[in-house]
Amino acid sequence: MAxxxxxxxxxxxxxxxxxxxxxxxxxxxxxxxxxxxxxxxxRMLRDVLDLSRLQAARALAILTWLAEGQAPDDITWLLSxxxxxxxxQDRMYGEAARLPAPVLNLVVANWxxxxxxxxxxxxxAPYLAGTAYPDDGYAxxxxxxxxxxxxxxxxxxxxxxxxAWAACRTAADWCKAAExxxxxxxxxxxxxxxxxxDPVTTGMRPWISRLLKLV
Numbered sequence: 419m420a421x422x423x424x425x426x427x428x429x430x431x432x433x434x435x436x437x438x439x440x441x442x443x444x445x446x447x448x449x450x451x452x453x454x455x456x457x458x459x460x461r462m463l464r465d466v467l468d469l470s471r472l473q474a475a476r477a478l479a480i481l482t483w484l485a486e487g488q489a490p491d492d493i494t495w496l497l498s499x500x501x502x503x504x505x506x507q508d509r510m511y512g513e514a515a516r517l518p519a520p521v522l523n524l525v526v527a528n529w530x531x532x533x534x535x536x537x538x539x540x541x542x543a544p545y546l547a548g549t550a551y552p553d554d555g556y557a558x559x560x561x562x563x564x565x566x567x568x569x570x571x572x573x574x575x576x577x578x579x580x581x582a583w584a585a586c587r588t589a590a591d592w593c594k595a596a597e598x599x600x601x602x603x604x605x606x607x608x609x610x611x612x613x614x615x616d617p618v619t620t621g622m623r624p625w626i627s628r629l630l631k632l633v
Contacts, residue, residue: 423487430607448549454560470578477585478514527613529584534614539569542583
């Protein structure tokens with residue numbers, strides 16, 4: 419199976435090198451205003467859940483463009499930090515919905531794996547924080563601690579944080595595999611963790627089921 423931006427062999431995804439602006443967009447889209455201190459009130463948890471949804475949808479849209487080998491001319495709407503609602507939400511969800519099944523399977527594998535490991539917070543928190551604040555080690559460290567605490571204290575936030583991590587991580591790993599192929603030759607598949615048990619969808623936030631096509 420082959421498309422404009424990747425090939426599939428033996429259920430592994432082999433990406434082509436994306437255009438430089440699209441590869442740069444992957445890094446830029448990781449930047450997000452994750453909290454850098456723990457607020458015991460409910461507002462911070464709502465903000466983290468909203469930001470998880472934005473980051474997941476944004477990364478899935480970019481994965482669609484990576485799979486197609488090109489991005490739209492106008493992507494300013496993608497990078498806005500505003501809460502995801504209305505026509506912008508519909509547009510981003512629409513881009514994510516076009517993601518080919520073999521690529522979405524990588525995201526779902528990473529998502530199920532990180533939820534099945536007892537160290538999920540230690541995996542998701544440093545990655546999300548470190549890539550969100552690439553030039554500010556102080557903010558990245560405090561955000562990592564805050565997200566780890568949220569993951570530990572609020573089980574209801576774990577699926578959302580996990581899908582944000584899985585989508586962002588898959589997009590980054592796509593670029594790494596493509597760079598390896600371009601630099602060293604040969605084929606390099608996109609890395610994915612072993613798929614974990616299917617999570618219970620009852621009570622799951624509808625946006626997760628929709629974006630990952632679980633129902």
